[in-house]
Amino acid sequence: MCNSVFRKSFILPLLFLFLLTATGLHEARAASESELRQQVENMQKVYRSLTSFSFDFRQLTRSGGRDRHGAGNSIFYRPASGSTGIMRWNYNEPDKQIILNDGKKLSVYTQKDKQVLVSSAAELESDITYSLFAGNRNLTDDFNVRPAESRFTTGGIRQDIQVAQLVPKQPHGQIKAVHVWFDGKSMIQKLVMEDHFDTLTELVFSNIKFNALPAGSAKTVEELVRLDLPPGTEVVEQ
Structure with a gap:
């Protein structure tokens, strides 16, 4: 999913991006912290129950008055009940890049660099997108759930969308806060x-x-973990 993963071009500060086109502008419905906490817990339970999910994404990073854009698609697949699963992000913009977690290794292939960086998948445990979609830890163990800041609750928000702010309980090296929109x-x-x-x-x-891929499919696993690296690609173990 996120900052740690998503550099590696924009990498998921990487792992996790979904529809806010509305016919009108609305204020997000206010909810108490206890309601939001319960909703976030329910949301995580839903994702943990899935055998697969996929989505297209668009990414915008704003830093120092500069905007950087990215786009692609992502697939998560859980081969067996209770497994952490496979997560793959395919960037098509601005450059071709693949970020693959096969459950043991995290591989980041950048086409223009002709290089793939390989490290332990354990580093994803602190990634917010990975925690949202597939992590074994409960989000509410690591984050305080609070109402969204007002700058994130006006303009272009569908009336049926809720917004929650996640703030790390302990100082986090990369994340100050995360806002999550969900239906x-x-x-x-x-x-x-x-x-x-x-x-x-x-x-x-x-x-x-949700659950569009065949469950328990060895063929699906094989296809998802294949990188098909071109000849001459440098593999760097980290």
Whole structure:
């Protein structure tokens, strides 16, 4: 999913972006902290129950008056009940890049660099997008759930969308706060991550599909973990 993963071009400060097109502008419905906490817990339960989900995403990073854009698609697949699963992000913009977590290794392939960086998948445990979609830890163990800041609750918000702010309980090296937009079915629509240097990374999801891939399919696993690296690609173990 996020800042740690998403550099590696824009990498998921990487792993997690979904539809905010509305016919009108509305204020997000206010909810108490206890209501929001319960909704976030329910949302995480929904994602943990899935055998697969996929989506298209658009990414915008704003830092120092500069905007950087990215786009692509992502697939998560859980081969067996209780497994952490496979997560793959395919960037098509601004450059071709693949971020693959096969459950053991995290591989980041950048086409223009002709290089793939390989590290332990354990580093994803602190990634916010990974925690939202597939992590084994409860979000509410690591984050305080608070109402959204007012700057994130006006303009272009569908009336059925709820916004929650997640603030790390302990100082986090990369994340200052995360805002999560989700609908009544607990489908995450958008993430905005803010770091300690006021850099904002926004991920918006569309074409979301739940359980569209065949469950328990060895062929699907094989296809998802294949990188098909061209000859001459440098592999760097970290």
